[in-house]
Amino acid sequence: MSERSPLVRGMRDLYADELARIRFVEEVFGNTLESYGYEIIRLPVIERTALFSRGIGEATDAVSKEMFTFDEESDPVSLRPEGTASCVRAVIDANLYRGGQPKLWYSGSMFRHERPQRGRYREFFQVGAEAFGFDGPDVDVELIRVVQDVWDQLGLANEITLEINTLGNAASRQKHREGLVAYLTPYKDELDEDSQRRLDLNPLRILDSKSGQTQRLIEHAPEISDYLDDESRRHFDEFQERLACQGVDATVNSRLVRGLDYYTHGVFEWNTERLGAQKQVGGGGRYDGLCELLGGAPCPATGFAIGVDRVALLQQDRGIEAPISTPDVYVLALSDDEEGFALDVAMQLRRQTKLRVRMHQGGGKVKARMRAADRSGASVALIIGAHEAASNQVSLKWLRTVQDQVAVPVTELTATLLNSN
RNA sequence: GUGGAUGUAGCUCAGUGGUAGAGCCCCGGAUUGUGGUUCCGGUUGUCGAGGGUUCAAAUCCCUUCAUCCACCCCA
The missing domain is CATH 3.40.50.800 (Anticodon-binding domain)
Incomplete structure (x- = not known):
């Protein structure tokens, strides 16, 4: 017998019950998004590395140390670590927002080169949706409402909580950043190593540092709410009012900043306590500056992404059966x-x-x-x-x-x- | 990238220096045109890999690989 070829680390064969749960989650998301009039888009798995480093942020972990990158004739390309950057590129390339306000959804494999553990794999599955051309926050709330519909259909409404925050518009965010750097710089030596590095690159991320020492330092750090201008404040107030009107429970978490650089205004995360260390099942928010940053015409946009594997694990944990594909x-x-x-x-x-x-x-x-x-x-x-x-x-x-x-x-x-x- | 645990039959695992085991699964028979229950019988192995110690290694030592869990971070 010749030698067997083992699985590449972090890759999985999916079949039987496990695949049935994943397909079920994807199907419910797809049907629900379609029922809200969102249209499917299928995006490539490989993009130029530059798309991700510009669009997601050079300083993010996802880009700086978790991408599968290889050279394509000295033009580096990468397996996509998330879907939003590709979606924005596609919308710009085809000028989709010129004639209307596209609402798109996608589903597929994403890749991050991390140590695998429960609920985290090097190839994993996301369902996401993006809406272009709306200032919001009505559409932001619709996106959250879609996902809430899905939790209801999957029987997971009681297992998942929603946290929200605002990062403000670009001007507010910039002032907050300056205030934060001014506050933290005197304590630089007391910050943990990662946070010291982020002080220049991405100071907002220090806010969600897990280091106890850093936590104590940022306890009295300036918050975004101290810097919101009228426009940003109105946007966030209306966001919360509309959520309440739709009967969506959400908790404001002023430390919530999201891992990727492109967010503005309302941001949100869905969490669960049932998956061990991997609490987060999805997240999203508004990214009004991203289209322009990636070379398109300025266009407000907002979206979310859900970790399908984690939702499927959650269903397994709750003993919820997915339809399995057996003969009749x-x-x-x-x-x-x-x-x-x-x-x-x-x-x-x-x-x-x-x-x-x-x-x-x-x-x-x-x-x-x-x-x-x-x-x-x-x-x-x-x-x-x-x-x-x-x-x-x-x-x-x-x-x-x-x-x-x-x-x-x-x-x-x-x-x-x-x-x- | 860091730390901890675990690798023995298809699966779950026992076996701590002396002939590789159990349960489940699988196959056959009881039942030559009837599964699933019951009874009887049977098969299943590079003991993760490589090296070392020893008369003798699944067991002790070294190396390595893989998986899981956690940190970091994220979906």
């Missing part, structure tokens, strides 16, 4: 002589119904064939032997309920199966 009907001929008849029966069912019909193959004794029928998960076995074939019937046996096996004429089979569900 298992067709087994008892010998080769009835094979052709059995194939005709199976084809008739596939054409006349949406039932999933699996044929038995591989021979074996009747006992083995019946065992295969049971193991397939099908709820019905159609048994076809010499008697049945001679009389143009099938023997219909329910595998999951206690009912007598019955002989059914082929002409009545479809109706019999459809009426029994």
Whole structure:
């Protein structure tokens, strides 16, 4: 035997229950977003590295140390660590916002080169949505409302909490930044190592440092609310009022700054206490400056992204079953002589119904064939032997309920199966 | 990138220097046209990999790889 090739770290094969949960979450998100009139967009997995370093921020962990990057003829490209930058690029490239106000959603793999652990993989799945051309905050609230709808449908409304904050507009954010640097610089030597580095690069991120020492220092640090101008304050007030009107519970967390650089105004995160260390299941916010930063016409925009893996884990933790893709009907001929008849029966069912019909193959004794029928998960076995074939019937046996096996004429089979569900 | 734990059958695991095991699963029979329950029988192994110590290593030592959990950070 030749040598086996192990999985690349952080990559997974997904199948059976685990995949069923992930597909279910993706499907509910997709259907819900479509029901709000959002249109799907499919984006490339690989982009120029520069798109991410400019769009997400050179100083963020996601860009500075977590990207899978390789050279494409000395033009560095990377596997996407998130979807927003690509989506904005696509909107700019096709000038999608010129004729309207696109509301888009996407779903797919994202990649970050981190040490894997529960709820965090190097290839993971996100569903996201972005709305372009709206100043908000009505549309920001709609996005949150969409996600709340999904939590309700998934039975997770009680497991997930929403935190919100505002970063203000560009001017307010800049003043806050200056105030923060002025406050923290005298204490520079007392900050943790990461925060010292961020003091120049991205001082806002110091606010959500986990270091106890740093936490004590920032306890009295200036907050964004001290610097909000009238426009920013009105935006955040209306954001909160509209959330309340929609019956969405949210807690203001003034330390919430988000990991990526492009946010402005209202930002938000969904958290859970049930996934060990990985509390965050999703987040988003407004990014009014990003289109211009990436070379497009100025355009206000807002969006969110959800970690599908974490939502699926949460469902597993809550014991919520996802629909699994097993056959409905298992067709087994008892010998080769009835094979052709059995194939005709199976084809008739596939054409006349949406039932999933699996044929038995591989021979074996009747006992083995019946065992295969049971193991397939099908709820019905159609048994076809010499008697049945001679009389143009099938023997219909329910595998999951206690009912007598019955002989059914082929002409009545479809109706019999459809009426029994 | 840092720390801790764990790698033995398809799965869950026991085995701390002396012939590799259990339960579940799987296969066969009881039941030659009927699964799932019951009874009887059977198969399943580079003990993660490489090296060392020893008469003898799954077991002790070294190296390495992988996985999990946590830190950092994030979805």
